[in-house]
Amino acid sequence: MxxxxxxxxxxxxxxxxxxxxxxxxxxxxxxxxxxxxxxxxxxxxxxxxxxxxxxxxxxxxxxxxxxxxxxxxxxxxxxxxxxxxxxxxxxxxxxxxxxxxxxxxxxxxxxxxxxxxxxxxxxxxxxxxxxxxxxxxxxxxxxxPPLQTNNEPSVITLDSFETLVAGDYLNQQRVLLTVGYKVLSLFQDWQGRSTLFARILPGVTSLEAAIAAGFSRDRIIALRPPIPFELEIALWRHWDISLVVTKASGIAGGEVTKRQVAAQLEIPLIVIDRPVVExxxxxxxxxxxxxxxxxxxxx
The missing domain is CATH 3.40.50.20 (Rossmann fold)
Structure with a gap:
């Protein structure tokens, strides 16, 4: 050619x-x-x-x-x-x-x-x-350069969202989900056993998916990353979060910042591993x- x-x-x-x-x-x-x-x-x-x-x-x-x-x-x-x-x-x-x-x-x-x-x-x-x-x-x-903290975050790594929802990790917790809108439906059955909050990208599709998964409007926030450390920590405190779920999305997805905030607030962070692709x-x-x-x- x-x-x-x-x-x-x-x-x-x-x-x-x-x-x-x-x-x-x-x-x-x-x-x-x-x-x-x-x-x-x-x-x-x-x-x-x-x-x-x-x-x-x-x-x-x-x-x-x-x-x-x-x-x-x-x-x-x-x-x-x-x-x-x-x-x-x-x-x-x-x-x-x-x-x-x-x-x-x-x-x-x-x-x-x-x-x-x-x-x-x-x-x-x-x-x-x-x-x-x-x-x-x-x-x-x-x-x-990483932020230095005095506390080591409690990071739990799981292989999939299915493993997460099948376990007892979310029970009676105030959970912030920073996982994208496509998997929010997996958490619908947990709405009555925990208090779930969703952070999604600003967009009609994301909002409709969150509402369809049972999230009320006062438990949804639409923000585009990167989220500054100060805003991240303020949001967790405002919602009195006791557990955060995120993807292994790297710096661009805000994973490092979440690890730092989790360490400072001593809040467990669940990280869902990336899917395996050869x-x-x-x-x-x-x-x-x-x-x-x-x-x-x-x-």
Whole structure:
């Protein structure tokens, strides 16, 4: 295929994917970005080399996308819990031998995010070429410094939401759920045995899902992350929260801040592990992702 017809497919939907798209656009790589909402589309740069498409894709639509857009490589920077799009993209990549790279937001261990590279700092430099990887000291300095606390948070890690609702963790607790709207229905049966509060993204779909799951309007708050530490701690205190449930969503999803607040207020924090997906190859390093793009778009 002529180089001029080759196009990268970036699966978007996260803050990391926006920053990666900026880096890709800055070096002029032809790229198709797919997102699921119009609001998400507005976050991406508007350049001739970058096309943003809105809509959910199933396996058949992904196959059509590959054929119509001349996709030569896939970078999957979707949300860690958006497993359906990842699995469908991997299946298509394997079927048609398309190079695939998972760009995964780093995981959090304690107060640190493991494998974190500062994406934004590269956007202004990639035009000059691909930078060498940071030394271990430089990489450590690029991490957001953790807040020091005197208390160790009580963090409970569970493998799934199903495990959570099947157990007795929520019984008679005042629970703040920061888990997204899609799983709120799983907690409906707990409405009579605990006091549940939901923090969701501002949007009609999110609000309707919360109300349908039994959350009254005075137990719903719509905020877009990142949530500042001061606001997070004020909200927990205002609602007299005794237990918080979150996803293992990394810094971008506010996980580190929640760990810090949980430690300071001595409130248990339940973290739901990321779904298991067998990615063919994976990185949290923007230079690796850009080298991947260059390899399959210029050779």
């Amino acid at each position: 002529p180089e001029s017809q080759r196009r990268l497919w970036l699966i978007g939907g996260t803050s990391e994917s926006v920053q990666l798209a900026e880096a890709i656009a800055s070096v002029g790589f032809p790229c198709l970005v797919t997102v699921t909402t119009v609001d998400a589309k507005s976050l991406y740069p508007q350049t001739p080399s970058l096309q943003v498409q809105v809509g959910r894709l199933d396996g058949k639509q992904i196959e059509q996308l590959w054929q119509q857009q001349h996709i030569t490589a896939i970078v999957d920077a979707s949300h860690p819990y958006a497993v359906e799009i990842s699995r469908n993209a991997i299946a298509t990549a394997q079927c048609y031998q398309i190079p695939y790279l998972r760009f995964e937001r780093p995981i959090v261990k304690g107060d640190e995010e493991i494998g974190c590279r500062d994406l934004a700092c590269y956007v202004s430099t990639v035009k000059a070429g691909f930078e060498p990887r940071l030394s271990s000291t430089a990489r450590q300095n690029s991490l957001n 990615y063919p190859q994976q990185t949290s390093d923007i230079t690796v992702a850009l080298e991947f793009c260059q390899r399959y778009l210029t050779t």
